[in-house]
Amino acid sequence: MNARLQSWLGDQIQTLKDQNLYKVPKILETAAGGRVRMNGKEVVNLASNNYLGLANHPNVVAAAHEAIDRWGVGAGAVRWIGGTMSVHEELEERLAKFKHTEAVLVFTGGFTANSGTIPAVVTDKDVIISDELNHASIIDGVRLSAAKYKKSEGYVYPHKDMEALEKILQNTQSFEKRMIITDGVFSMDGDIAPLPTIVELAEKYDAFVMVDDAHASGVLGKNGAGSTSHFNLYGRVDIQLGTLSKALGVVGGYIAGSAVLKDWLINRGRPYLFSTAHPPMVAAALIAALDVMENDPEPMRRLWDNTRWWKAALNEAGFDTMGSETPITPVYVGDEGKAQEMERALWEEGVYALAIVFPTVGRGKARIRTMPSAAHTQADLEFALQAFKRVRDRLS
Known part of the structure; x- marks a missing residue:
């Protein structure tokens, strides 16, 4: 392969790493749901667009x-x-x-x-x-x-x-x-x-x-x-x-x-x-x-019940959900490096929620994007909430 191209690509990837913008996808090993196994680990999945749980209905x-x-x-x-x-x-x-x-x-x-x-x-x-x-x-x-x-x-x-x-x-x-x-x-x-x-x-x-x-x-x-x-x-x-x-x-x-x-x-x-x-x-x-x-109105009812609970619980705990009106619930962080660090810490706690950074959002407007769905149980969301609190306290 062309050496100049490979060198350029390597430099670009290193720049992404230096700017805390580099991403590596995790591997989903089960059907999409509220709890899944990724990279060999069971986690509460707050990153899926499977709003109504229909992917495996x-x-x-x-x-x-x-x-x-x-x-x-x-x-x-x-x-x-x-x-x-x-x-x-x-x-x-x-x-x-x-x-x-x-x-x-x-x-x-x-x-x-x-x-x-x-x-x-x-x-x-x-x-x-x-x-x-x-x-x-x-x-x-x-x-x-x-x-x-x-x-x-x-x-x-x-x-x-x-x-x-x-x-x-x-x-x-x-x-x-x-x-x-x-x-x-x-x-x-x-x-x-x-x-x-x-x-x-x-x-x-x-x-x-x-x-x-x-x-x-x-x-x-x-x-x-x-x-x-x-x-x-x-x-x-x-x-x-x-x-x-x-x-x-x-x-x-x-x-x-x-x-x-x-x-x-x-x-x-x-x-x-x-x-x-x-x-x-x-x-x-x-x-x-x-x-x-x-x-069947039940999936949409569960989606919105979970959404309302999740937003209220995050706001009561002092997190900034940026005025979200729908299941898409960002938790504002600001700094890209802090957001990436928070994503890693949540993963360690058993919660998969992605840091969204530039260029997906503006520089300095990084957030953790969470997605409650009809596939989540109350226990899943309670578990995730406590993980968010522990990570926040640990990372100040």
């Missing part, structure tokens, strides 16, 4: 097994070439009904849904107006587009600042199309976008709205239908992104909207055009997960 697992017996383990092709199976069509129809939209198009992931959709719906005559704390997949999708988008040019508004958003809309009326894009739930802070105001401003200034509901799916709205349902904004959000890998427990992402939007993305959404279709067992498992979400 018996109905979901059974549906995947049945699909393997019927269709095998692979679709065999990109969807437009010949990889679209009836189970893929059924999943999209179910999701469209669930989201109260005309149509849904499924992508292999939420990241690819953003990176495929954003460049496909704007041109060099358009502008994208974005919240400064939007997810990395939104940022990368925006960068792939030909539209104007740069913060330095005034097209990124401070987090949830609606006055700033309105000023940008007033100053961009010469563009052909203007797209406002926001997370529904912000993935590192756990707060909810002011979607009603965003929609009202978009309607006032003839812009359109895209909302990334990755962390609202299965968490907010009727049966977990997301932030549009939560705010009763049916029919007023032009493009909705949802994820299939968090609350639904499997893998993938989708775009919900109009039938003509779906038709356009089938023809011009590059990740859709050039990615092999999901294995049929994935689609079948997702349909089963939707069945659970729509017909």
Whole structure:
């Protein structure tokens, strides 16, 4: 291998280590749950997006097994070439009904849904107006587009600042199309976008709205239908992104909207055009997960009971949860080195919770991100709380 490349990579990794930004993934050795075994150790898992515990729900697992017996383990092709199976069509129809939209198009992931959709719906005559704390997949999708988008040019508004958003809309009326894009739930802070105001401003200034509901799916709205349902904004959000890998427990992402939007993305959404279709067992498992979400309120009730308890207990113990409104519950630390040290100390105590550091969040804004779920018992959360207290006292 090229010596110069290897030397450069080694230097970059050392820089990450020196800045307390270096990460090594741990290995999960059991099914996802509230308690798991990782790297040979049993821990309370506070780092999973498996909000409703559906990743190993018996109905979901059974549906995947049945699909393997019927269709095998692979679709065999990109969807437009010949990889679209009836189970893929059924999943999209179910999701469209669930989201109260005309149509849904499924992508292999939420990241690819953003990176495929954003460049496909704007041109060099358009502008994208974005919240400064939007997810990395939104940022990368925006960068792939030909539209104007740069913060330095005034097209990124401070987090949830609606006055700033309105000023940008007033100053961009010469563009052909203007797209406002926001997370529904912000993935590192756990707060909810002011979607009603965003929609009202978009309607006032003839812009359109895209909302990334990755962390609202299965968490907010009727049966977990997301932030549009939560705010009763049916029919007023032009493009909705949802994820299939968090609350639904499997893998993938989708775009919900109009039938003509779906038709356009089938023809011009590059990740859709050039990615092999999901294995049929994935689609079948997702349909089963939707069945659970729509017909069994217990997982969502447990999720929110655990979320309320966990936030209240952390706040009472003196931890700063940064105003989180959803299960995503950050514990503010600030310094990157201290956050990494806290992660290691929690691991020693039997709790897996990740330090989130730059560039995922701004420099000096490190935090431990915790994720209570329906899979946790009260005993799991009590155990984790005591571990947080001991680590805090030990590390001052």
